[in-house]
Amino acid sequence: MAGHGTRGRSGRRPTLEEVAVLAGVGRGTVSRVINGSPRVSDATRAAVEAAVAELGYVPNTAARALAANRTDAIALVVPEPETRFFAEPYFSEMLRGVGAELAETEMQLLLIFAGGDRERRRLAQYLAAHRVDGVLLVSVHAADPLPDLLAQLDIPTVISGPRSERETLPSVDSDNHGGGRSAVEHLIARGRRRIATITGPFDVYGAQRRIDGYRAALRDAGREVDEALIVPGDFTEEGGRRAMARLLDLRPEVDAVFAASDVMAAGARQALRAAGRRIPEDVALAGYDDSVIARHMDPPLTSVRQPIEEMGRAMIDLLLEEIADHRPAASRGLDRRQVVLRTELMVRASS
Numbered sequence: 001m002a003g004h005g006t007r008g009r010s011g012r013r014p015t016l017e018e019v020a021v022l023a024g025v026g027r028g029t030v031s032r033v034i035n036g037s038p039r040v041s042d043a044t045r046a047a048v049e050a051a052v053a054e055l056g057y058v059p060n061t062a063a064r065a066l067a068a069n070r071t072d073a074i075a076l077v078v079p080e081p082e083t084r085f086f087a088e089p090y091f092s093e094m095l096r097g098v099g100a101e102l103a104e105t106e107m108q109l110l111l112i113f114a115g116g117d118r119e120r121r122r123l124a125q126y127l128a129a130h131r132v133d134g135v136l137l138v139s140v141h142a143a144d145p146l147p148d149l150l151a152q153l154d155i156p157t158v159i160s161g162p163r164s165e166r167e168t169l170p171s172v173d174s175d176n177h178g179g180g181r182s183a184v185e186h187l188i189a190r191g192r193r194r195i196a197t198i199t200g201p202f203d204v205y206g207a208q209r210r211i212d213g214y215r216a217a218l219r220d221a222g223r224e225v226d227e228a229l230i231v232p233g234d235f236t237e238e239g240g241r242r243a244m245a246r247l248l249d250l251r252p253e254v255d256a257v258f259a260a261s262d263v264m265a266a267g268a269r270q271a272l273r274a275a276g277r278r279i280p281e282d283v284a285l286a287g288y289d290d291s292v293i294a295r296h297m298d299p300p301l302t303s304v305r306q307p308i309e310e311m312g313r314a315m316i317d318l319l320l321e322e323i324a325d326h327r328p329a330a331s332r333g334l335d336r337r338q339v340v341l342r343t344e345l346m347v348r349a350s351s
Contacts, residue, residue: 180260280351
């Protein structure tokens, strides 16, 4: 009988996916039952528990708990300075989504900053001691060593956006390409001819994808891409102000700007006002995130809405699945899931 022991019908250890199929539910629902979440109906919980019993499924988390290695804690790691975390609405909305979803479980959340080499070394020692069951990595740059370190330590990890198109770790992101494209298509439809973009850091894959969307929209409209209209920024207000000032020096005829974040758009607005340019009469302005900044700017900012809070919730769901069905790194291959959520352009008076 399949329920005896810990081997499935094929003689190997049954997986979370097999439990989900037998119970007629999704992986996320199985992981919620295993992790004690109350967000499951009694009937669904009974179906999952019956499938677990029939297959003889033993969650890796249970084995770790028996070995006294379970911590019931998750770390949200931000490899950025604390000043940036508290200055950008993106991080607070992400934290809100993570906290709301985790509140449905017995897990505790640890917020850890790792913006410098010293903090990263201290974090590496902390994680090597397996003091958390899983890690959420937010705002990851291409050369950041933390994702590879976590893979080596065999700690379940989910990141907020892949590092490249070849990402092997599970990730949750918004459709950065589609978002950037929709903003520029809107500016084109408004009759703007010289559309610039203030980018995020080039070593952030999501920022690259927003640039790709900018380029695609221009090319599909039969326009050439003027590289002088692509000015790098750093997702900060001061970075947006500097980039806009540089744009006005290089291309004073610019009549529209897509900033890759609302924070940078706020900085660009300062530079435009200082130069006597009216928004949107002289220069139309669009941002990205649809944060509280966008809604309270003067004029209100057209912005690409990415569902940040929903992204935080999805990261927790994915991480709980990873923890519930954790396998050795050598057996993972390239089957990690990349979740991409839709964006929506919110049109306001700035464009």
